[in-house]
Amino acid sequence: MQYRVNPKNGDRISALGLGCMRFPGYELGRPSQRAAEEIISRAVERGVNYLDTAYLYPGNEACVGEALQKLGLRDRVLLATKLPHASCKRPGDFDRFFEEQLKRLKTDRVDYYLIHNVTSPAQWERLCRLGIEDWIRRQKTAGRIRQIGFSFHGNAGDFPVLLDAFSWDFCQIQYNYANERYQAGTAGLLAAAERGLAVFVMEPLLGGRLAGRLPNAAKRVLQDAADARLRTPADWALAWVWNHPQVTMLLSGMGSPAEVDANAALADDAVPGSLSAEQLAAISRVVGIFQAANRVPCTGCGYCMPCPRGVPIPSAFAAYNASYAHGWMTGLQQYFTASAVRTAEPRLVSNCTKCGKCKRHCPQGIDIPACLDDVRHRFQPGPVDWVLTRMARS
């Protein structure tokens, strides 16, 4: 495992961090405890020392807390979690959430605490009016928060404004070879590093779309350029992020010990600047193919769900993108499966009433109702739409 140093406090952080959000086996609103323990245990064994969870990941903090206590690993990892800032309506809410988080995590401190998904300076200003700056300082002085940062899904222009709005220790941004000019992007990465912040990267695989769901033509480019280290599309995407010296750590939502092994093996050689000019050129070709096929930038996070009309939003967008990446028929089959078209209650995109509830929650800023119209035109043209819509109503 390669380690990179947090310029703010000298912590040695594994280049590969464990994103806990995608632990498998959800039952009764909580991931499988056994599966989570196997994954955490293997990750620490392989040198991973950073674990990321959040208040808003259902059952996740409690699962991570229980696993760390049971495995006796709390003092061997840097533990990160996040404040659900939109739910903070009065000054006492910061304490209320934080105390609950410490209890769930079975710990007396959070090593890396993030304001979760800040998308605009106005959101931060609202928190400042509730006194969050003093609250953070008090927690840091008491040693209950070691490092403070924010995760970001806003636009490129707002990112430097937020960087300068507080004395942050670190930030967490979406970054991958398909998003160099999206959200914080490369300019944001450089701006954060110039200010001496540790930069943590999320979505290095763009919700899997740079791994198994990459267009076939792009996969062929990577296969032709493959070597002993870079064998799969996921390998290429992770290596591209690590190639940047400004990146302190990347988070991967590993769902099994086997995935931990694969990513950890790659992280053993995660040295900045190690990709050759030919390898970078291959990735540039992949970017061109990917952008042509990727019509809706949905990562499948599910924050927009549930839809009151039952529209399977992320699956509908996945099918739509697949129809450009892998052919119309493939996308249509996916759409019919996702929308349960052969059942008594099909969940078609035409069920959407444009209430706008989903749109408010999308960290990618997607105009969901408008994009669902595009899905409808692609998969429910003319007479097909007429028949399916009536099936859904009957």
Ligand code: SF4
């Ligand atoms: S706008 Fe459409 S898809 Fe979004 S929540 Fe409302 S009904 Fe569902």
Ligand code: SF4
């Ligand atoms: S539409 Fe937005 S909120 Fe919904 S799954 Fe996709 S990226 Fe996430």
